[in-house]
Amino acid sequence: MPKLYYISQGETKEEHLKYIKKMVLAGVDWVQLRLKNYSEAEVVQIALQAQEFCTKHHTKFIINDYLEVAKKINADGVHLGKEDISPKKARTILGENKIIGGTANTLEDCKNLIDSGVNYIGLGPFKFTKTKKKLSPVLEVEGYQSIIESLKKENIDTPIIAIGGITLEDLPNLKNAGVSGVAISGFLHRQENLAQCIITLKEHF
Template sequence: MNTFKDKTRVNMEISHLHYISQGADGKAHLEHIDRVLKAGCNWVQLRMKNTAFEEVLETAHKAKKLCDKFNAKLIINDNVSIVQEVDAAGVHLGQQDMSTAEARKILGESKVIGGTANTLEQCLDHLKNGVDYIGLGPLRFTSTKEKLSPILGIDGYSSVLQKYLKNQNTVPIIAIGGITKEDFEALKSCGIHGVAVSGLLTQSQNPEEPINQVFRLWRKNKIF
């Protein structure tokens, strides 16, 4: 099966590094986002689970201003209405969230839509729904996600990507879930377009180091 993106849709390069925000409240999320943006990150996913809509919306407005200041893209986790309200770049949807097909109907062709997957079949389903990128994972256990899908490991990524790329699928796949700096080389070798990280940047004393490491590695020889 050959699956190609509709050429009429938004033409936006998907970053090789996605930062998924963390924090006890909106203020903490914004502090961490500001810090990683200053360190060179150009793609932020605001992820505030189990938080009141009003707080997420307020935080999203402020995060959008920060991302605009640094010419970075803001993706909202789960909530398409907030994407519309703050004019974010797009939405990322998990397996338990709204379907990527429904999100495309609501947001149209001008917004980025990403979807979480754990298997090749789920990746292919997302392609049919018109996603712009796929977050495949987890690589290993991570405490940032409550309902964790089966762990893939490097071998799991290799197996999925071998079949995915064999069919000339060009929608980028981003690795997610418990990723460390030591995993970058192996994931790049699998054919992964990039990585999504949370704690790695939030907790880093020097976030510039892993950010620059990702960009140097993936831009050296682009997969897509």
């Protein structure tokens, strides 16, 4: 599982690609291409270029939402939101060897995803973030601790990736809460020394 999972952003498809390349070169573990409101053909065009770059640099490449694109280009996996196709159906389409992740906000969400056979859970938001328009209630550290402790009591060890407004200062508490890694976007975009920032982030895990 990734210590540091970059979720792409940008005003255009081309900006998404530019930032993905920048983050891969700086050392992120996984990349998620998160395009919204584009045609499948447009997503395929950018996804193929991003995938080629990620593969060259040994970085996992995940597609957000666009399941058919993930299948068509043979991406490493797909990340599904609450309103997307179920992970079980996605598994029948992509196959057993692909990574399937899902978004959760509550303990019930997590259990439903685990029952559906996801490989990891993107649990959040940690705190307010401008990156996402429809924001679920923020969890803060206490929310992660409560959910992860409940899962451990049931001997569930599906990796939990924290997401939502995370900065470097938040990592010790999130690590102590039991998360396996963090998904970050906006904070990375604001760094002048990106490579050093990523090294420091990954050292916490």
